[in-house]
Amino acid sequence: MSAVTAHINSIGTANPPHGVHDAFVHFAKASLKDDKARRLFGRMVERAGINQRYSFLEPVMLPDGAVTDRDGFYGAGEWASTSLRMARYERDAPALAVAAICALDPGIASAGITHLIVASCTGFMAPGLDQAIVAQAGLDPRIERTVVGFMGCYAAVNSLRLAHHIVRSTPDARVLMVTLELCTLHFQRTDDLEKLLAMLLFGDGAAAALVTAEPHGIALKDFRAETIAGTADAITWAIGDQGFHMHLGGEVPARIAEALRHQRECNLPDGLLRGQTPEAFSLWAVHAGGRTVLDAVEHGLALRKDSLEPSRAILGAFGNMSSATLMFILARMLDQCREADLPQPGLAMAFGPGMAAESFRFTLLGRRA
Structure with missing residues (x-):
């Protein structure tokens, strides 16, 4: 079965x-x-x-x-x-x-x-x-x-x-x-x-x-998490007396770029890229944490200049909406896909406290006919 x-x-x-x-x-x-x-x-x-x-x-x-x-x-x-x-x-x-x-x-x-x-x-x-x-x-x-x-x-x-x-x-x-x-x-x-x-x-x-389980939309393939050592204090979110206090350290983009560069060069089967090269993915759904974060992903993985266009478009239109942002990016991909280009393999990732990168591979199939 x-x-x-x-x-x-x-x-x-x-x-x-x-x-x-x-x-x-x-x-x-x-x-x-x-x-x-x-x-x-x-x-x-x-x-x-x-x-x-x-x-x-x-x-x-x-x-x-x-x-x-x-x-x-x-x-x-x-x-x-x-x-x-x-x-x-x-x-x-x-x-x-x-x-x-x-x-x-x-x-x-x-x-x-x-x-x-x-x-x-x-x-x-x-x-x-x-x-x-x-x-x-x-x-x-x-x-x-x-x-x-x-x-x-x-x-x-x-x-x-x-x-x-x-x-x-x-x-x-x-x-x-x-x-x-x-x-x-x-x-x-x-x-x-x-x-x-x-x-x-x-x-x-x-x-x-x-x-x-209905086979249309975006097929989810597998999930993987990676933690960047020594970065526990880089992103924090603490409850204070006047709301929640966000700390987003200035070192975050550089640490992301460094970690992704290492992932690309090592290219291990159990790594973030699953032993594949960046060229194996047509689509990149990267959480729009900010322009410098997207730049770090682009440079760390040596992606084409237009690879993160969906993420940059959502950042421009709405800013960083924390957990909702990645879903806006996937919705944009689903709305704008062309049947002639399908199916398309993709990799999604988001960064947050830890500092951890959570990711999954997917295949864009398009809407039900």
Whole structure:
């Protein structure tokens, strides 16, 4: 009996209504008191490759030129406590999840969903986001639910791995996977240039995917994780009294490039490339952690200049949405594929705390005829 292959049949995506990128740039420049730091920040904005990011917080320009939001969440006084930020997550996250699910399939309630996997690292609530999704999307409350929490940018890979194992063990399973992040709930008041540059990357978004054994969409082949030694402090995500504090070290791109260069040169069967050369993959779905991260992957693996176009396009349109980002990239590939070019082999990867690289091989088959 041949092994069952799990497939991402379709993907739906959603974002909050308010663009916040320009407002944040204005705010950050005003926060920097040093002219040299302000000029450097401006140059980094131009090079970031980001045109827009989205949030439920609507930017407002005050008469004195200061930037806040319509609810005063990030106002002139003390910024919101972690409890208030979690209250906003509990209010807004379920609606965004349902919007992504409706983009996937408006009739999801009658689609026979057997399992629900939810990944998020930007909020906590109980009853959980998974239970809110079941209730608001009209799913059977008896479905099996799993929450992948606080894993950060590579959580989509871990969630797909779970879906992959579920479908392989239960071939008639219909797995709904949701990745959702409200990163803009965790902006911090600071005049630290490195922290402002990290906040410059992040926006909000959600993606929903249907994973089954039906042979269309994106076939999932295998999964593998690699940890870069000595980098445990390079990416951290800690809970503070005023939201979650992201640290994204400046050494991250260089360490990624170095590790991938080593992987390419050694080319071991149990390595990230599985003993294959980069040329063996037509498609690269790389988490858009930032322009410098994408540059590091491109240089480390010696890829063609256009190899990471899907990742760069998603970064430009939405910023880094943490766990949701990779699913946006796969959705773009699925939407733009041409039947004449199919099937196409690909490699997906994402980087996060640890510092670890989570990856999987896939084959793009295209939508069902």
